[in-house]
Amino acid sequence: MSESRVSSVIQEWAYPGQTHPQTLNPTTSSHSGSTSQLGSINKDSVEYRLRRERNNIAVRKSRDKARRRILLTQQRAQQLQEENQKLQLRIGQLTQELDTLKHILSQRHLHGAEERAAEEADI
Numbered sequence: 001m002s003e004s005r006v007s008s009v010i011q012e013w014a015y016p017g018q019t020h021p022q023t024l025n026p027t028t029s030s031h032s033g034s035t036s037q038l039g040s041i042n043k044d045s046v047e048y049r050l051r052r053e054r055n056n057i058a059v060r061k062s063r064d065k066a067r068r069r070i071l072l073t074q075q076r077a078q079q080l081q082e083e084n085q086k087l088q089l090r091i092g093q094l095t096q097e098l099d100t101l102k103h104i105l106s107q108r109h110l111h112g113a114e115e116r117a118a119e120e121a122d123i
Contacts, residue, residue, distance in 0.1 A: 041048050
């Protein structure tokens with residue numbers, strides 16, 4: 001994959017659904033000037049240095065934003081895992097309680113049936 005394609009994929013990931021100018025690249029440009037005009041910019045010129053500085057700031061900002069997004073995603077994943085563990089524990093407790101209540105109910109049902117059978121036998 002070409003460097004410009006990688007850059008555009010990264011920008012699309014960092015800024016989904018938004019259009020952003022390409023970073024300064026001597027071979028491709030989204031500016032209205034031609035490629036030969038960009039290629040002729042002196043790397044010691046003030047204009048070039050300003051462009052590079054703005055690009056460097058934008059890159060830092062983009063990378064910081066991506067790091068923050070990743071950190072927030074990791075934190076949210078950790079919270080969800082902890083919540084899932086608590087919910088699984090609660091499911092286990094409720095299942096155990098349900099089994100206990102079913103057992104009590106079945107014992108009462110059996111005891112009631114025995115009493116009815118004894119009453120019928122006495123009649």
